[in-house]
Amino acid sequence: MADRRKSSKKNKKLNSKISTIITCLIVFVLIFVGITLATDSKPTDSPVKTPETEQTTEKTFEENSTKAPESSTNETTSSTVTVEPSTNNSVVIKPEPTKPDTTKKPVSTGSFYDSVKYRSPDAVPADIFKHGRTLMLLNRQYELPENFKWDLVYWANGNSVDAMYLNCEEHNSVKAVDRAAYQPLKNMFADAEKAGVPLQLVSAYRSIYLQDKLFTRSVNSYISQGYSESEAINKANYSRTFSGTSEHNTGLGFDILERGKFTLSTSFENSAQFRWLMENAENYGFILRYAKDKTNETGIMYEPWHFRYVGVEHAKEINRLGLCLEEYIEYLEA
Ligand SMILES: [Zn+2]
Secondary structure, X not given: OHHHHHHHHHHHHHHHHHXXXXXXXXXXXXXXXXXXXXXXXXXXXXXXXXXXXXXXXXXXXXXXXXXXXXXXXXXXXXXXXXXXXHHHOOOOOOOOXXXXXXXXXXXXXXXXXXXXXXXXXXXXXXXXXXXXXXXXXXXXXXXXXXXXXXXXXXXXXXXXXXXXXXOXXXXXXXXXXXXXXXXXXXXXXXXXXXXOOOEEEEEOOOOHXXXXXXXXXXXXXXXXXXXXXXXXHHHHHHHOXXXXXXXXXXXXXXXXXXXXXXXXXXXHHHOHHHHHHHHHHHHHOEEXXXXXXXXXXXXXXXXXXXXXXXXXXXXXHHHHHOOOXXXXXXXXXX
């Protein structure tokens, strides 16, 4: 009897222990669910923000990549809206925690700017073709739109190019130029040769990727000289423009020197070739783009070697008025 009483006492104790454990478990589960719900309903912040000084480069890129075409911005907004009502119905929990996160990320546009490190922070959306394709204005404020289509023709010092030899070492002088500028450039080079001032095409079309590589190299070189990153970026842009704002990115801008010379130097202004170009380039539709007395207007250093194709009519008018391209576009719009 005593044993039975003992064991029933034991059972009672055990039962109460079990029920305590179960109660504890229930309380624990309830607390856990509560915590989970509380964290879920918190607004999901964008990834950890780092101090601006540390991440200037990244920030430049981020700011620009959010400047996506309007259509994709709208897509982002509308998908955020469709997600939010279900989050408000927090009683019915549909745990899809990754969904709200992805809608907050900038949509990848598949644009040629996606992998560009340095993009102009001052670029504004604009119709740069409103005065015609060959009169497009590119500078710190105006960059190539993401839907830009290249129309390039191969060039080997004015000779036609056999595709078979493209990229061969012997043919490394092969360049690409915009189709509209091809024949005028060819005529100008032929006539310069006849006039006894043979020319060299040093640089023509340059891809956005190469531009970014060169720009980055330039920024890094200024940083290694002790400049801050923002100072380095501004200095780099004075001679190497941001990707998408260089005329070389279109195939309408050309660096031209004396035949056989490849080093760009302001001493080119003392050559017979430069004098010939200053007198004759407009007859083929080319202007000196970055003149000595227009550095404030263009934001670019004096480049006696850089010529831009705008077409004969505009080239003559620009020279007659004594304007740079920036001023000429303003003049057309006044
Ligand atoms: Zn140039």
